[in-house]
Amino acid sequence: DARVTQTPRHKVTEMGQEVTMRCQPILGHNTVFWYRQTMMQGLELLAYFRNRAPLDDSGMPKDRFSAEMPDATLATLKIQPSEPRDSAVYFCASGLNPGRGQETQYFGPGTRLLVL
Amino acid sequence: AQSVTQLGSHVSVSEGALVLLRCNYSSSVPPYLFWYVQYPNQGLQLLLKYTTGATLVKGINGFEAEFKKSETSFHLTKPSAHMSDAAEYFCAVRPGGTSYGKLTFGQGTILTVHP
Numbered sequence: 683d684a685r686v687t688q689t690p691r692h693k694v695t696e697m698g699q700e701v702t703m704r705c706q707p708i709l710g711h712n713t714v715f716w717y718r719q720t721m722m723q724g725l726e727l728l729a730y731f732r733n734r735a736p737l738d739d740s741g742m743p744k745d746r747f748s749a750e751m752p753d754a755t756l757a758t759l760k761i762q763p764s765e766p767r768d769s770a771v772y773f774c775a776s777g778l779n780p781g782r783g784q785e786t787q788y789f790g791p792g793t794r795l796l797v798l
Numbered sequence: 799a800q801s802v803t804q805l806g807s808h809v810s811v812s813e814g815a816l817v818l819l820r821c822n823y824s825s826s827v828p829p830y831l832f833w834y835v836q837y838p839n840q841g842l843q844l845l846l847k848y849t850t851g852a853t854l855v856k857g858i859n860g861f862e863a864e865f866k867k868s869e870t871s872f873h874l875t876k877p878s879a880h881m882s883d884a885a886e887y888f889c890a891v892r893p894g895g896t897s898y899g900k901l902t903f904g905q906g907t908i909l910t911v912h913p
Contacts, residue, residue, distance in 0.1 A: 713899055715899075724903060724904075725888065725906075732899075787899070789842040790841050792840075
C-alpha cells in the first residue's frame, strides 16, 4: 500500500530555531505539493514541484521558508528562523501527471509544528 | 483564478439522515472539482472527483456529487449518514484541461453525526 510519508509527525521548538520537515512521495509520482493548515487560514499551498523543479512557490514566505527536492524520493521544507505564527500542520502531497487523467493528490499524515 | 466557497462550516445530522455539504466554485476556465475528507489527526483522502464526462460522480463510502455548471456548484451528498462519516470535508478546484495541478481548497465543513 503506497503512501506519502512525512517526518517528524510532531515538532515542538522555540522561536528562532531552524525546522526541517521531510516528505517521501509515493514512488514514481512526479509532482509534490506542500500545504499548510491552520484554523484561521485553512489549507494553503506553499510550494508545488514537478519533476523536482519548483513550479509555484508564491504562497511561501520567501524570507524564512525554503523548499527543495534533493532527489525524486525526498522533499524538504525548511523554516529559518521559526516564529510562533508558523505553528500549523504541514502536509505534503504527491501526484502523477496532472492533466493526463491522473488528477489525484495523495496526502501524507502531516507534521504538526508548534513554535513557542 | 479559482475560488471555492463551502456554505456552512458545521453541519450536524442524525445517523441515517441525508448528508448534504454545499460547495460553490468560481473558475475562469472549465474546472476540475474534488471532495476530500479529513479524519482527526490524519491527512486528506480523496472522496471523489469530477474532470470531464458524466456530471454525477460517485465516490467512496457511498458519497456522490453532481457538477452543475449553471449553478457553479458541486454539492456532496450521501443518502444515509453513518457515525463513521464524522469528519471534516473539503471541496477543491483546479483549472481543467491543463497540466497545472495546483488545488484551491474551501475552508472546510465539519460534519457531526448524532446517534
